[in-house]
Amino acid sequence: MGSKSPERDGQKGQENANDPVEASSGGMPRGEHLATDGDGTLGDSDEGDDDEANSAALTNQTTNGNSQKKRKRPKKKSKKKANKQSSPPRVPLSQLFPQGKYPTGQIQNYQVDVDNTSRTTAEEIRYLSRRHLEDDAFLNDYRKAAEIHRQVRKWTQESVKPGQTLTDIAVEIEDGVRALLGNAGLEPGDSLKAGMGFPTGLSLNNCVAHFTPNPGQKEIILQSKDVMKVDFGVHINGWIVDSAFTMSFDPVYDNLLAAVKDATNTGIKNAGIDVRISDVSAAIQEAMESYEVEIGQKTYPVKAVRSLSGHDIKQYRIHGGKSIPFIKNSDQTKMEEGEVFAIETFGSTGRGYLHDGVGVYGYGKSYNAPARVSLPLASARSLYKTINENFGTIVFCRRYLDRLGIDRYLAGMNSLVSQGIVDVYEPLLDVKGSYSAQYEHTILLRESNKEIISRGDDY
Ligand SMILES: [Co+2]
Numbered sequence: 001m002g003s004k005s006p007e008r009d010g011q012k013g014q015e016n017a018n019d020p021v022e023a024s025s026g027g028m029p030r031g032e033h034l035a036t037d038g039d040g041t042l043g044d045s046d047e048g049d050d051d052e053a054n055s056a057a058l059t060n061q062t063t064n065g066n067s068q069k070k071r072k073r074p075k076k077k078s079k080k081k082a083n084k085q086s087s088p089p090r091v092p093l094s095q096l097f098p099q100g101k102y103p104t105g106q107i108q109n110y111q112v113d114v115d116n117t118s119r120t121t122a123e124e125i126r127y128l129s130r131r132h133l134e135d136d137a138f139l140n141d142y143r144k145a146a147e148i149h150r151q152v153r154k155w156t157q158e159s160v161k162p163g164q165t166l167t168d169i170a171v172e173i174e175d176g177v178r179a180l181l182g183n184a185g186l187e188p189g190d191s192l193k194a195g196m197g198f199p200t201g202l203s204l205n206n207c208v209a210h211f212t213p214n215p216g217q218k219e220i221i222l223q224s225k226d227v228m229k230v231d232f233g234v235h236i237n238g239w240i241v242d243s244a245f246t247m248s249f250d251p252v253y254d255n256l257l258a259a260v261k262d263a264t265n266t267g268i269k270n271a272g273i274d275v276r277i278s279d280v281s282a283a284i285q286e287a288m289e290s291y292e293v294e295i296g297q298k299t300y301p302v303k304a305v306r307s308l309s310g311h312d313i314k315q316y317r318i319h320g321g322k323s324i325p326f327i328k329n330s331d332q333t334k335m336e337e338g339e340v341f342a343i344e345t346f347g348s349t350g351r352g353y354l355h356d357g358v359g360v361y362g363y364g365k366s367y368n369a370p371a372r373v374s375l376p377l378a379s380a381r382s383l384y385k386t387i388n389e390n391f392g393t394i395v396f397c398r399r400y401l402d403r404l405g406i407d408r409y410l411a412g413m414n415s416l417v418s419q420g421i422v423d424v425y426e427p428l429l430d431v432k433g434s435y436s437a438q439y440e441h442t443i444l445l446r447e448s449n450k451e452i453i454s455r456g457d458d459y
Contacts, residue, residue, distance in 0.1 A: 001198045001231055001242055001395070002209040002344060002438070003311035003319045004428070085180075088172055089155050092182035093148055102143040105444075105453035110272040133338050133446045138239070142453055145194075145234040145241040146442070150456040152176040153230070153245065157458060162224040162249055167213040169222065170200040170399070177234050186404065188389040197233020197240035198318055199362040199397030203427070204228050208346055208354055208436040209308060210361035211427045214398045217359070224249045227256070229346075229438040235394065238316035242342040243454035244440035252295055256347060257437050259291030259302040261459060263326065263345040264439040267310065268452055271343055273445055277324050277331045284326045288347050295349065295435065303352035304345065305436065307428060313340040313442065316393045317367060339445050350434025357427035363387075363413065364395035369421045379412035384421065395425065 085091050094100065132138060152173055160169050174196055178184050185191035199212040204226045213220065222228065231244035246257050266287035270280045284304065291302040310324035322333060326345045335341065365387055375381045386406055390396075401409060416422040430436055439459055444451040 001201065001233060001244075001318050001342070002308035002346065002428070002440075003323055003342075005307050005309045005325055006323055085151050085155075087155055087159065089151050089176040090179040093144055093151070093180045094182060097144075097147075100140070102140055102147050104143060105146055105451045106455035107449050107451055108269070109449050111270065112272070133340075133444050139444075141236040142239050142241070142444070145236045145239065146243075146453045148177055148180040149232070149234045149241050149243050149454055150458075151180060152232075152234075153243075153456070154458065156230060157245075157247065160222070160247065162222050162226070164222050165213070165219045166202045166204075166222065167219060167399075170202055170213055173200050173230075173232055174399075177232070181234070181236070185390075191390045191394070191400075192238070192316075192392055194236045195234075195394075196396075196400065197235040197242060198395040199400070201231035201244070201361070202228055203231070203436075203438075206348075206350060206430045206432055206434040206436065207357060207427055208305060208348060208430050209428045209438065210425050211357075211359075212361055212397045212399070214360065215402050227253050227435045227437060229436070231438060231440065233318070235316075238392070238394070239340075240313055240318055240394075241442050241454050242313060242318060242344075242440060243442055244344060244438045245459050246437040246439065253293065253435060253437070255291055255293040256302055256349065256435060257439075259288050259293070260345055260347040260437040261439045262291070263288035263304065263347060264343060264441065267324065267326075267343045267345060268441060268443060268450075271335060271341060271443060271445070271450060273335060273337045275335050277322065277333045277335065278329050280335075281325045281331070282328045284324075284345055285328055288326060288345060291347075293349060293435075300349035302347040302349065305348050305352050305354065305430070307352075307354035308344075308346050310344045310440075311342050313342055318342075318364075318395060335445060337445055337447060341443050341445070342440055343443055344438060344440030346436055346438045348430045348434055348436040350430035350436070352430065354428040354430055357429045359427055360398070361425040361427055362395045362397040363417070363422050363424055365391065365393045366421055366423050367393055373419070373421060375415065375419075377412055377415045379409065380415040381412075383409050383412035384416060387416075387422070 083096065085096065155176060156173060177196060181194045183190055183194045185195045201210060201212060203209050203211040209229065209231070227246060227248045229244060229246050233240045233242045246260065248257065263284045267280055267284045270283045288302055288304045293300050293302060304326035306325070306327050312320035312322040314320040324341070324343065373384065375384065386404065390404060413422065417424055441452050442454045444453055
């Protein structure tokens, strides 16, 4: 999920003063991509049939019995153990990994040796954070969430086609994530244990980020000329795997996608302990803007989007407070050991400046909202209780409320928003007629190396 850049990075006045496009070489893709090894479970062929997978889901149910009640039942029983994910994905991950040990992400070494004497962080904080990312149970849970992301997106990449509605696509992704977690998230508190990390983003073309289909609104049907950013999160105990990719069905956009993929991988490569954010941003922009894309006989430079940033991730907090723009800047803030970052980039054939679109993407309880608030409106009070029980500070959308059976909440929501208790997220758009792409991975800055926990053989 993209983090809106702080105002200083989104100032319109900067556009001409420092237009990086002028300086770009505009040449061919540099084509420098990282190896995507380190993921032994990827690339399985889909030879297992659905019956087999579903049968195992019956015979070896572990995590949460309730979550399975509404699922389609298999026709016949078999003692055979599933070792393949079904399509659509419905086999809980705990059954695919009976040992309970989940695959490690891609390991990358830091580019420069980490000099311990130059650390600015307090010794005590370093010690605590280091321990955190070196804790086996924590890592295993985080890797499980990442493997669920890989399996659900594999299905998305193989199955989503033009002609489907965005609602169907979003619901399939979300049902898949919840099934693989073994947690339907329908009982109070369940979605706080594990679930969606934020509203599934399905943003088309000049809508760069933060679009999700809302109930009761006109259905949008995916078209063969669309460029769709698919951005979804999986969390376990509030630790969110935030990862995104772009789908298109027309090779005309290939260079746009390649530019953004390269930019994100460049950001990942440059990230590290004690690395300045300004250095990561500069590398990202240079990679991104070395590409151009030809659409309808017109050549467009790929522009790095100014209004969004990568970000650190904290527990139950998708945007932890640090931002990594995709544009050169002078931010001397350093990345630190023990931190988790969502390294994401967005490129656009438009202006690279975004404005808020009509409608709502999601809502999130403000990080500094008080635990107890006095609300005059009964509907606001009960909605606040629902939010605290089900989401805490996890960003959610209207569909997530609907499936809990909550209705007529808009007046209550408006009251919470006007009091600053809940923040609203709007769709973010570039100019009409432009196209944009996004790639994103979650990385862990561990003591001895960085782990790109969401890396797959796809991106
Ligand atoms: Co993100």
